[in-house]
Every structure is written in structure tokens, then in C-alpha cells.
Amino acid sequence: MNFFLETLMVLLMSIWYTLEALVYTFIPRRKKNISGEVVLITGAGSGIGRLMAQEFASHGTVLVLWDINQDGMKETAKLVKECGARKVHYYLCDCSDRNEVYRVAEQVKREVGDVSILVNNAGIVTGKKFMDAPDSLIEKTMEINTMAHFWTYKAFLPAMIANNHGHLVSIASSAGLVGVTGLADYCASKFGAVGFAESIGLEMLATGKDGIKTTLVCPFFINTGMFDGCQTKWPTIMPILKPEYAAKKILHAVLTDQTYLLMPKSMYFIVGLKNILPTKMGILLGWYMGAFNFMDKFIGRNQKQK
Numbered sequence: 570m571n572f573f574l575e576t577l578m579v580l581l582m583s584i585w586y587t588l589e590a591l592v593y594t595f596i597p598r599r600k601k602n603i604s605g606e607v608v609l610i611t612g613a614g615s616g617i618g619r620l621m622a623q624e625f626a627s628h629g630t631v632l633v634l635w636d637i638n639q640d641g642m643k644e645t646a647k648l649v650k651e652c653g654a655r656k657v658h659y660y661l662c663d664c665s666d667r668n669e670v671y672r673v674a675e676q677v678k679r680e681v682g683d684v685s686i687l688v689n690n691a692g693i694v695t696g697k698k699f700m701d702a703p704d705s706l707i708e709k710t711m712e713i714n715t716m717a718h719f720w721t722y723k724a725f726l727p728a729m730i731a732n733n734h735g736h737l738v739s740i741a742s743s744a745g746l747v748g749v750t751g752l753a754d755y756c757a758s759k760f761g762a763v764g765f766a767e768s769i770g771l772e773m774l775a776t777g778k779d780g781i782k783t784t785l786v787c788p789f790f791i792n793t794g795m796f797d798g799c800q801t802k803w804p805t806i807m808p809i810l811k812p813e814y815a816a817k818k819i820l821h822a823v824l825t826d827q828t829y830l831l832m833p834k835s836m837y838f839i840v841g842l843k844n845i846l847p848t849k850m851g852i853l854l855g856w857y858m859g860a861f862n863f864m865d866k867f868i869g870r871n872q873k874q875k
């Protein structure tokens with residue numbers, strides 16, 4: 570292509586997109602109609618997974634719930650029916666096991682049909698200093714927080730590609746954008762999830778599958794129990810998020826085809842700063858924000874239940 574013409578086009582389009590972004594800061598974006606879509610949520614038996622299921626249900630979707638906790642899932646199934654789900658199916662699935670993911674995925678395709686909205690939400694956290702973290706837990710963290718995403722995409726993406734229709738939702742973490750002491754394996758797994766989701770999003774665009782939308786969610790700690798005991802130093806700038814708030818924001822992002830969702834809003838600024846500040850100043854600010862101590866009083870969910 571002609572260098573001059575291509576450059577001119579990019580300049581004009583840049584102006585157009587900037588204006589568009591500016592306009593949309595003032596007027597709300599149109600929400601898409603997801604009524605009748607088949608939504609699969611991993612880790613739907615508790616926490617943010619359950620709340621998202623309820624939000625999706627209220628839009629008249631068909632829900633497919635996955636979890637390793639049968640009782641939690643049954644409870645979610647009951648709740649989503651009350652919220653107006655068109656139908657609800659639930660399956661026991663250990664997302665750390667590739668063969669099980671493939672097996673249950675086949676069962677879903679047979680019994681429910683093609684999944685059109687895939688929400689990779691299941692996650693675990695070790696919460697120990699790296700040298701204290703058992704190898705088995707480090708592996709599990711990678712298997713659930715990152716690799717399960719590979720296998721679910723492998724299972725459900727082909728139908729989305731064939732229809733050029735679908736939505737891939739990745740519940741990652743702000744720990745997938747910034748390293749945190751005491752969360753090395755978790756951060757590694759979430760950085761992996763972020764890189765994967767972003768790359769697949771680009772791959773869809775580059776191959777002309779623009780009907781497949783992606784939403785990458787990077788929240789700070791959400792108060793669901795998973796990170797019980799963790800502290801934020803300046804709750805005004807970096808509040809621990811309320812689960813209901815987070816679930817509503819995620820739904821809004823999906824309905825408006827928002828590609829990136831960072832929460833709280835200050836995360837956009839913090840991530841930007843991290844990439845442009847001199848290193849020592851970045852670390853100083855990290856210390857000031859409490860990043861050295863987030864995990865000091867970590868209790869977590871499993872420990873609490875014992």
C-alpha cells in the first residue's frame with residue numbers, strides 16, 4: 570500500500586477514535602442483547618462467579634455452571650433461576666485437569682449446545698512467599714488460573730469462530746499487570762491469563778472474526794473470601810472491591826463490548842505510571858501504595874473453613 574495514503578488513513582482514524590472515546594465518556598454506550606445466549610461460567614459455585622451468574626441470568630440467558638463444589642453450584646443454580654435464567658445446567662469440573670475440561674466440555678456441547686459466552690473465572694491463590702509455596706500448589710495455580718483458559722478456548726472457540734459470534738471473558742487480576750510480593754505464582758498465572766486473553770483477542774481481529782468480542786477483567790482484591798485478611802493501605806485510592814459492584818461492572822463491560830476492565834479506576838493510572846516512571850520511583854510508589862505488605866495478613870478461603 571502507498572505509504573502516504575496509509576499514514577493519512579491512520580491519522581484520520583486516530584482522530585476519529587479519539588473523538589469517539591471522548592463522546593462515550595459522556596454518553597452511555599448501547600448495551601447488546603444477550604437474551605438466549607449460552608453462558609458458561611467456571612468457578613460458579615461461589616464468590617464473583619455466582620454473582621456474575623445471577624447478573625447474566627437476569628438478562629434471560631441459558632446458564633452453564635462449572636465448579637468443583639457441588640453444593641455451591643446447586644445453590645447458584647437455585648439463585649439464577651430466581652433471577653430469570655432461561656435455563657440452568659451445572660457440571661462438576663476440576664479445571665486443573667485438561668482431560669476433565671475436554672470431557673465435560675463435550676458433555677455440555679451434547680446436552681446444551683454451543684457456548685456463546687465463555688467466562689473463565691475459576692481461580693485459586695496460594696498466598697505464600699515463593700520459597701514457602703509447595704510445588705504442587707504452584708502447579709495447580711498455573712493449571713487453574715492460566716492453562717484451564719487454553720483448554721476451555723480449545724473446546725468452545727471453534728463454534729464461535731464458525732458462527733463469527735461469541736464473547737470471551739477472562740477474569741484475570743490487577744496482579745496480572747503488576748507484580749506483588751507474596752503472590753509470585755499467582756501473579757505469574759494471571760500475567761499468563763492476561764497475555765493469553767489479549768493475544769486471542771488480537772488473533773480474532775487479525776483473522777476477521779470480529780464478531781467474537783473479548784473482555785479482559787483485571788480487578789484489585791475483591792471481598793469474596795479468597796483474599797481474606799489482605800489489606801489495602803489507602804482504601805480511598807485502592808479500595809477492596811465489593812463483589813456485587815465488581816459483578817455489575819463486569820456485566821456492563823460485556824454488554825458494551827468493553828475490551829479492558831480495570832477496577833478500581835485508579836488501576837488504569839497506576840499501571841500507566843508503572844510503565845513510564847524511573848524504576849526506583851516506581852518501587853517507591855509501590856511501597857507507598859502498600860504493595861510490599863498486601864499479603865502480610867493473608868488468611869484466604871480454605872484456611873478459614875478448616
Ligand SMILES: *[C@@H]1O[C@H](CO)[C@@H](O)[C@H](O)[C@H]1NC(C)=O
Pocket residue numbers: 602603604605
Ligand atoms: C433480544 O433477543 C431476543 C432473542 O434473540 C428477542 O426475543 C428479544 O425480543 C430481544 N430483546 C430486545 C430488547 O431487543
